[in-house]
Amino acid sequence: MTIRFDDRVAIVTGAGNGLGRCHALGLAARGAKVVVNDLGGSVDGSGGSSDAAKAVVAEIEAAGGEAIANGANVTKMDEVEAMVTEAMAKWGRVDILVNNAGVLRDKSFTKMELNDFSFVLDVHLMGSVNCSKAVWDIMRDQGYGRIAMTTSSSGLYGNFGQTNYGAAKTGVIGLLNTLVIEGAKYGIKVNALSPCAATRMTEDIIPENLLELLTPEAVTPALLYIVSEDSPNRTIITAGAGTYARSIINETAGKWFVEDERTPENIAAHWADISDPATQVEYTSGNDQTTNMLTKAANGLGIKL
16 A cells, blocks of 8 residues: 555645654655645744745755745634635645644743743644644535644653643643544544654754654654544554654543442552553543443442443
8 A cells, every 4th residue: 555645735834844844745755735834933932934944845846746835823823824725725625734833942840931831832732723723624524634733752751841842742632532523524533643853852852873863754654644544543653763653541440439438548448450451441532431430330339221
């Protein structure tokens, strides 16, 4: 099976450098028409220039592809809507959205200013919300759409000095989980990429000899898979240095207690059973958790379901 994107239109945010650039080039190389979005700011979000996005467009066009540069700020809905309108005017559809734009303002929580916290959330989380909202009805009416969120190990597992970034990157998973449910009947699939790559965001925190292994080119194949026609759905794929894996959020089956046993002491005494990893399952809806709890309660009380 060869994965192609002929006649598909893709928007890639933050596509002027690093991972976004590699994603845009990868999509274009396989036939997609690409909106190369980049505000052109520094890693912390300051400044701005269209030069990087235009350079990526030039690369795509030199290879025989089609692309346009766009400098929309993903935190500003009017600019995002104008970007989508431009894509529709030129190509008549939007099939793929890659939410990749991001910034870093790292500090320990005690030293972090709240405006730096909210700014990072605004770019990563609300930027993904804005772009997804702007293309949602188009994809719904088409009966087809692929949206990729960009999460991070910092959000999934934590990382010192990145409370703002981690909160945002976990937030996009919550966004993904519900969009999957709402988009299912319209042919819209939503997945997430958790990349590990040498970019402007990681060059100061990873040793130089290891950075050479963490090429953006090693991550992009995972992105191309999760936005393909036969992509999975509701999947978090991790990628770095040539390794690809799936991150899964599971919940143990738990243990039910009769009313007079519902004490913190009993929870402590039965913690091994409550947290037994052998009973883990992957839920696909918040209702799955409710069903599990009510089923256990009904069985314990002898109530027929």
